[in-house]
Amino acid sequence: MTTTTRLTALAAPLLMLIYGINRYVDGLDGDRGNGIAWDIGHTAFFFAFVLFAVLAVSLHRIVPVPERWQRHLRDGALVAALIGAASFLWVTLTDLVPAIPTGLPEWAMAALPALFQVGMLTLLGQLVAARRVPIWTPLVMLFGFMLIVVNLDLLPFASVVILAGLSPLARKEPVSSGSPRPVGP
Structure with a gap:
């Protein structure tokens, strides 16, 4: 894996952890928002998604694509991840700076981040198919994000x-989950 991939894969979730801890601390008084913990947490979350966007670009670069349809899938996955990350960034920015109107309908504020x-x-799935990461990598990541959907706490x-x-x-070095798959029919 590239240095960028390695660093962003660690730093982005750690920044999310900082957000989660600060969100918890901010809510100890029964009210969330407009405090130092709120600002630190949201700033950490903002930078987490900057790094997640960088990670998506990095994964896009290392996904092997022997077939044309795989290139299209990889490229579409990058576009979806970047739109989703940008949506997270926008939502977080409007939380940090309430004077900025969201400018998006409620459904878009909820649906667009799912594109991330x-x-x-999809990118991780392509890396699984290429035997560059184990199958549990995208499954565990999905489980983590589903936990957030269930309850932000x-x-x-x-x-x-x-x-x-x-x-x-x-x-x-990439984690191999067996012998390499043959390319082609």
């Missing part, structure tokens, strides 16, 4: 789960 998962899981735990899921990307 679709794109990332699970964010610290979910961040650790996502970190565990992305841990094979932090290795210098």
Whole structure:
């Protein structure tokens, strides 16, 4: 794996963990928002998704694509991941700076971030198919993000789960899950 891949696979979930911890601390008084923990947490979350976007680009570069349809799938996955990451960034920015109107309908604020998962899981799935990461990598990452959907209070735990899921990307050498697959028919 590249240095960028290794660093972003570790740093992005760790920044999410910082957000989760600060979100918890911010809520100790029964009110969330407009405090130092809120600002630190949201800033960490913002930078986490900057790094997740960088990770998506990095994965896009290392996904082997012997067939044309695989290139299209890889490229579409990158677009989806970047739109989703940009949506997370926009939502976080409007939380940090309430004077900025969201400018998006409620359904878009909820649906567009899901594209991040679709794109990332597709890229990771292609790496699984190429036997560059184990099959549990995208599954564990998906589980981590599903925990956040279930309850935002699970964010610290979910961040650790996502970190565990992305841990094979932090290795210098790809994790092989068997002999390489033959390319072609």
